[in-house]
Amino acid sequence: MGFLAITTIAWREILLYLRNKGRILATLGAPFFYLVILGFGLDAILPIQGTNYFSFLVAGIMSMVILFHSMFSSLSVVTERQFGFLKEMLVAPIRRTDIVLGKAIGNSLTATAQAVLVLGIAFLVGFQMTQSFLNLLWMLPLLFLAAIGFSGMGLAFASRIKDPQTFQFLFNFLVLPLFLLSGAVFPLESAPSWLQGIVFLDPLTYLVEGLRALLLGLSQIPFWISILGIIVFDAIMILIAALLFRKIE
Amino acid sequence: MFAIETQKLTKRFGSFTAVNQIDLKVQEGELFGLLGPNGAGKTTTLSMLATMLSVSKGKAFVNGLDVSQEPDAVRKSIGIVFQDPSLDFDLTAKENLEFHAKLYGLPASLRSKRILEVLKLVELEDRAKDLVKTFSGGMKRRLEIARGLLHHPTVLFLDEPTLGLDPQTRRRLWKHIQKLNKKENIAMILTTHYMEEADFLCDRIAIIDGGNIIALDSPTNLKKQLKGETILVQSNNNTQLAQLKLSGIFTVKALKDAVQFSVKDSNHLLPQLFQSASKQNIQIESVSIHQPSLEDVFVHLTGHSIREEVASAGEQVKAKMKYQGYVRR
Ligand SMILES: Nc1ncnc2c1ncn2[C@@H]1O[C@H](COP(=O)(O)OP(=O)(O)OP(=O)(O)O)[C@@H](O)[C@H]1O
Numbered sequence: 001m002g003f004l005a006i007t008t009i010a011w012r013e014i015l016l017y018l019r020n021k022g023r024i025l026a027t028l029g030a031p032f033f034y035l036v037i038l039g040f041g042l043d044a045i046l047p048i049q050g051t052n053y054f055s056f057l058v059a060g061i062m063s064m065v066i067l068f069h070s071m072f073s074s075l076s077v078v079t080e081r082q083f084g085f086l087k088e089m090l091v092a093p094i095r096r097t098d099i100v101l102g103k104a105i106g107n108s109l110t111a112t113a114q115a116v117l118v119l120g121i122a123f124l125v126g127f128q129m130t131q132s133f134l135n136l137l138w139m140l141p142l143l144f145l146a147a148i149g150f151s152g153m154g155l156a157f158a159s160r161i162k163d164p165q166t167f168q169f170l171f172n173f174l175v176l177p178l179f180l181l182s183g184a185v186f187p188l189e190s191a192p193s194w195l196q197g198i199v200f201l202d203p204l205t206y207l208v209e210g211l212r213a214l215l216l217g218l219s220q221i222p223f224w225i226s227i228l229g230i231i232v233f234d235a236i237m238i239l240i241a242a243l244l245f246r247k248i249e
Numbered sequence: 250m251f252a253i254e255t256q257k258l259t260k261r262f263g264s265f266t267a268v269n270q271i272d273l274k275v276q277e278g279e280l281f282g283l284l285g286p287n288g289a290g291k292t293t294t295l296s297m298l299a300t301m302l303s304v305s306k307g308k309a310f311v312n313g314l315d316v317s318q319e320p321d322a323v324r325k326s327i328g329i330v331f332q333d334p335s336l337d338f339d340l341t342a343k344e345n346l347e348f349h350a351k352l353y354g355l356p357a358s359l360r361s362k363r364i365l366e367v368l369k370l371v372e373l374e375d376r377a378k379d380l381v382k383t384f385s386g387g388m389k390r391r392l393e394i395a396r397g398l399l400h401h402p403t404v405l406f407l408d409e410p411t412l413g414l415d416p417q418t419r420r421r422l423w424k425h426i427q428k429l430n431k432k433e434n435i436a437m438i439l440t441t442h443y444m445e446e447a448d449f450l451c452d453r454i455a456i457i458d459g460g461n462i463i464a465l466d467s468p469t470n471l472k473k474q475l476k477g478e479t480i481l482v483q484s485n486n487n488t489q490l491a492q493l494k495l496s497g498i499f500t501v502k503a504l505k506d507a508v509q510f511s512v513k514d515s516n517h518l519l520p521q522l523f524q525s526a527s528k529q530n531i532q533i534e535s536v537s538i539h540q541p542s543l544e545d546v547f548v549h550l551t552g553h554s555i556r557e558e559v560a561s562a563g564e565q566v567k568a569k570m571k572y573q574g575y576v577r578r
């Protein structure tokens with residue numbers, strides 16, 4: 001029964017995502033402007049070894065989308081609690097872990113779709129991969145796995161937050177630093193050494209680096225380390241979220 | 250075996266006792282009511298029975314299963330309609346039910362048939378494909394009841410099922426609840442602070458106030474506690490009024506700002522009452538007479554009215570006087 005519960009909960013997330021076309025478009029706005037304005041605007045003044053700034057930024061903005069989308073879709077648990085639907089899941093004869101897994105999987109699939117859309121936009125405005133297109137097949141599980149970890153993080157917070165106004169705080173003091181510290185928008189080698197230490201503690205770094213390796217063949221860390229880092233991050237986050245969900249009354 | 254059995258069931262929030270040593274036994278198939286004012290502990294009691302809240306002290310069994318020891322088995326065998334809405338408004342009625350059916354592990358071959366069946370029971374079959382956010386309050390409530398029944402529970406909890414609905418919709422919902430209770434043959438525990446609702450629907454009622462059960466019986470027997478007629482009198486000195494020596498009185502109770510007399514015959518009492526009152530220099534301000542209702546039983550037992558809106562029995566008398574004068578109900 002665990003399997004059916006997980007797929008049912010995941011499917012609901014996907015259904016709600018697909019049903020809300022307006023939201024899909026709205027959330028593509030920010031990545032689009034970052035790519036076009038930041039990417040082309042800084043292209044001339046920011047030289048990047050082996051590529052240009054616009055191409056460099058593509059992996060960063062895709063990672064941003066994974067981070068934002070996974071976190072905030074998972075935080076919808078807080079509004080589900082407010083509108084009462086959470087109780088329908090909590091009183092059902094299923095394990096709390098199934099709720100965490102179902103939501104994480106559903107949100108990660110939609111986050112992956114969203115990141116792929118951003119890549120599509122990047123191609124439309126002139127992005128060129130230097131690596132084989134076959135790498136795109138590798139990219140999907142990489143995006144998905146990273147999204148699982150951030151969904152877990154979002155769910156862990158959501159299990160404790162009662163008030164959606166806390167989202168603003170989370171955004172400013174967690175999500176934004178995670179994004180900026182990941183090397184999504186600047187090359188790691190140009191950062192001062194004190195910053196480099198922190199950068200490698202940021203799980204998003206491993207996604208950014210993994211994506212750049214696949215798209216441009218450029219990376220500061222080997223691809224397998226990226227994958228390993230993300231899997232460790234996933235395990236920790238899902239575990240914490242599952243433990244916290246068990247405590248919800 | 251009882252559908253529900255509790256032994257000194259208690260819930261504390263910090264030092265505050267919300268539910269105090271409740272003993273209940275509900276038969277299989279019974280329609281049982283928990284009647285009490287806001288904050289009485291009705292939702293807290295249901296939450297413990299539904300394994301949504303931990304038990305502080307005492308024991309609770311659902312279908313013979315201990316809610317603290319076997320919460321998973323309990324969850325499988327119960328359905329619950331929460332006090333606050335718990336539907337996904339962005340899904341259709343059918344999608345809400347499908348979600349539920351899968352979480353409760355209903356076999357795929359039975360799902361659509363059962364979904365249609367419960368939708369028909371609450372007369373929503375032609376709205377199955379509509380988003381729940383387009384439903385009226387009464388329709389949402391009916392859908393929640395259908396959902397609670399979907400997985401064939403043997404006990405269904407209904408927490409204030411008609412709260413906030415207009416009187417007409419409320420009556421229709423009563424009919425549905427009655428029909429379902431018979432047809433699906435399941436025990437139902439319903440909480441309410443509407444007297445008429447408990448009176449109309451329930452086989453037996455537990456009156457709960459401040460976390461304690463203060464009476465438990467069938468509506469008819471509860472009302473028998475107050476024989477004959479009930480008179481509420483308001484005066485400038487209620488304490489003294491309650492002490493008057495009058496004949497033909499079963500019980501007298503001084504409330505916060507009125508006195509409740511339970512009498513054999515009001516025609517006989519009233520002249521007497523006015524006479525002795527004026528002798529003692531008590532001024533009677535208002536009088537109302539009616540057949541005892543559950544409301545009177547509640548007032549009689551607790552000394553206060555069940556509804557918060559009506560601050561006191563005295564004000565209630567005033568309100569009644571305004572509209573009816575001395576007219577009997
Ligand atoms: N989580 C909680 N923490 C602290 N106190 C609580 C909690 N839940 C309920 N209470 C208190 O317990 C008492 C009983 O609450 P409960 O919700 O069971 O009342 P109720 O009979 O369902 O009332 P209503 O008719 O308003 O729904 C109230 O005084 C309430 O303030």
Ligand SMILES: [Mg+2]
Pocket residue numbers: 291292293332408409
């Ligand atoms: Mg309640």
